[in-house]
Amino acid sequence: MNRKTAVKVSFAVGALLSLLLSGCAPVTLSSEPSGAYVYNKGHEETALGMTPFKVNLVANQKELIVRKNGYFSKTVVISPTDPESINVELQRRDKVLLRSNPDGAELYVDGRRVGRTPYRVDYKKAWRTFEVRSAGYASQICTIPEDPEGDVMVDLERDNSLMITSKPRNAAVFTEEGDFLGRTPLGVPAGDTLILEVRKEGYYSTSFTVDEETAGPFVVELEREPIVIVYSEPEGALVKHRGVTLGVTPFRRLVENDMDIELVYNRYKTAEITIAPDSPREVRVELEKEPYVTINSNPAGAMLYRSGGVELIGTTPVEVLMSKDTAFEMHKPGYDIKSFTLSPQSKSEVTVPLKQTVGNQEKIVKIDSTPSGAKVYRPGGAEFIGTTPLEQPVRGERTFELQLDGFETKIVTVAPDSADNVTFALARDESARNVTVSDPLLNTPSSF
Template sequence: MDSKTTKPYRHCPDEEYKISIFICRGRQKAHYPKCPECEFRTTTEEISPIPVEKETITSTSPSQTKTGSIMVKSEPPSAVIFLDDDNIGVTPAIITQILPGKYKIKIKMEGYNSWSQSVNVKANKETSLTAVLHGKDCSVAIESNPTKAEIFIDGNRVGVAPVTIDNAKAGKHLVEVKLDGYEVWSKEINVETEQKTSLIAELTANYGTISLSSEPTNAKIFIDGIEVGTTPANLSPVPHGTYLVEVMIDGYGVWGESVTVEPGKENVLTAILQVKTGSASIKSRPKNAKLYLDGKYAGTTPESILSINPGTHEIKIEMDNYDVWTETVNIEAGKENIITAVLQRSTGTLMVESEPENAVIFVDGKEIGHTPEIIMSSAKGTHAIEVRMDGYDIWKKNVDIEPGTEKSITATLQLKTGSLNINSKPSDATIIVDGKEVGTNPGNHNCTSTRQPSC
């Protein structure tokens, strides 16, 4: 075959470049993915080996000449293959039925420097080549506001802004700029060969601020369970989102609130902490007594007093006719004090004396002693007091006795009296009893003495 003979070319489905019959057969041999749908796959045409055109090579039939092959790959793939300047397809490919000899393989791809290598084809052998392509001199300069954001190109971290990437590959790339507290900035750029691409990423804040104070101050602050400081505090930056803010200090209940932080906004919070309290369960015998806590009326027994501040407190219980019961108790946070007050009846006193002394004393009809005597009473109210002595009239008096009071009474007893019927002859005589003139006879006269009158 003459070296000027036109080579037959074919197209792989959906590919732009024409390929030679050598490439076609090589791809079929390599099980190229598109071969099953190729119209030439089932052809029965027997194509004689066609030598690659070289000035020093003449046509020879396959029955007379043995051939070799070249396996060509590239990184990245889909680069154009040139065999001695003839475009014969794209990588990866196997070029078959090549006459032995020296050839020049060149690989080209847009945005990359050309790659070339000489290869010596030997009969009945396959030579493998892998072309690692390098991008043409392109650069990308990236800045961010604020600075020090991380730069990613096509998902790969390339540095911190501001940064310039030299020897960038030409073509389309996805640039992402990331900084804590800011939304991810992204943009697709087209890097052109031998040109510098510059861009500035204006980042949008993705955080807010929490300004937190408390009463009392110096309380610990927790966000989602993590301690972040003490009050008062200005927490920034806080990424956008919803958080549980808690404030704690010993002796006080936990303060908590759910807070939604929005970009660029400040959340102002004031935590009013409540003192942890204790309680007291108070009973009395008898019940229904008045109950006082630190001087303030708190109900009647039995009673449970909740939310008592920790510390020392006075409990007072009062009931009519009973002594006042008081006790100092220590209330602890989170604990309950159980208190039972046993009330004692209160008494009043009454001092009973008499003239003459040693008279018998009766209280409410019951004999209790002789004068002089101190009477103790546990019952509030009016009591009937009687003082008795032979030869004397009974002395009686109603006396009010108040618990906790003292009274004194003196019973002046009166002698019992009788009568005398005195006659004399002659009549109209003067009658004298115990030296005292009491009248003339005849007549009846009272006598207070138990002795015989002197008449």
């Protein structure tokens, strides 16, 4: 190496050392998708910012966590020698599995068994804390984090205990003095002489003794109290089995085999339940009201039709069972025809204002959609009118149905007081869990 080359190398090394010791090496941290929160690992109470996020490093590395709702979190270690831009690809969190070692451990929530490992965690449910149990192992409590970096593993430790189980499970275990120890399956110290009692609602209590010679698991079979009582809210619902009325709630029954019953109450949805020999002694069912809507008009006495003006329902005020989104028309001499739509989520009572007819007012309204190209029908899809954008003469309110492949059908209303050009946004046809319920009176030009 000649002198000139040595000088260049020394200068480069000196510059790098100077940067590491005194300068900042900014690194831009991006994510796919963007908009993820960035935290210092170990100090995750407050987010540093959102991606893309610029990190300034001073002669050392940083350990960061990138989080975004609905995605697995990711830990990233950034050092001054990294490139100026780092992109983190986040994996969508479709499911999170709770696993255990050994596999097949039982999971309990508030003493109630919910499944076995591996267990798919449902983030829609409120509970995320599980008690993990396996015969011959000490139970552990596991809480699923909001933003895990992957599947959650619980390593169970061997337990020098005698396992007490019961049929049915989830029975309470008490000492001779009446102290509560836990619920079955339950480990108790091996080698001790213990007098225990197992209790479960709807079953007769059973006492027994275990000692150093007792082999595990020790199984206690409980004898069931044979009566199941079914309550309903409201009370007095008819109890039916295979079309035969057995009585009304509160309903008492000796249950020796699984039995499917229906609870029927006027103006409430029928509830179907199964009672079995291991059902709780008391079964309580809250019945759901049918979505009846009372439709009024202002002024009163208007004739209510299903959209299209063919089927007369009655004269306002009139009560209608709203089992699905339904388009209506309201007719009254001297007033414009009023079109509107109600849904099962509408209020229990709705008042529709009517507008007096003024001459033969007519207006051309241009109807468009986003995206364009939707087919325009009369409500119910019986008569095809055209494709958006479409001009239509309007004398009084008119209701149309917009249909486009890959998008939800939309019922819209225009009137003489609508704008000259009206554009309606179409929603993509997602699964039922993503359906958004809109205002009960869809796209009406006036609020009522």
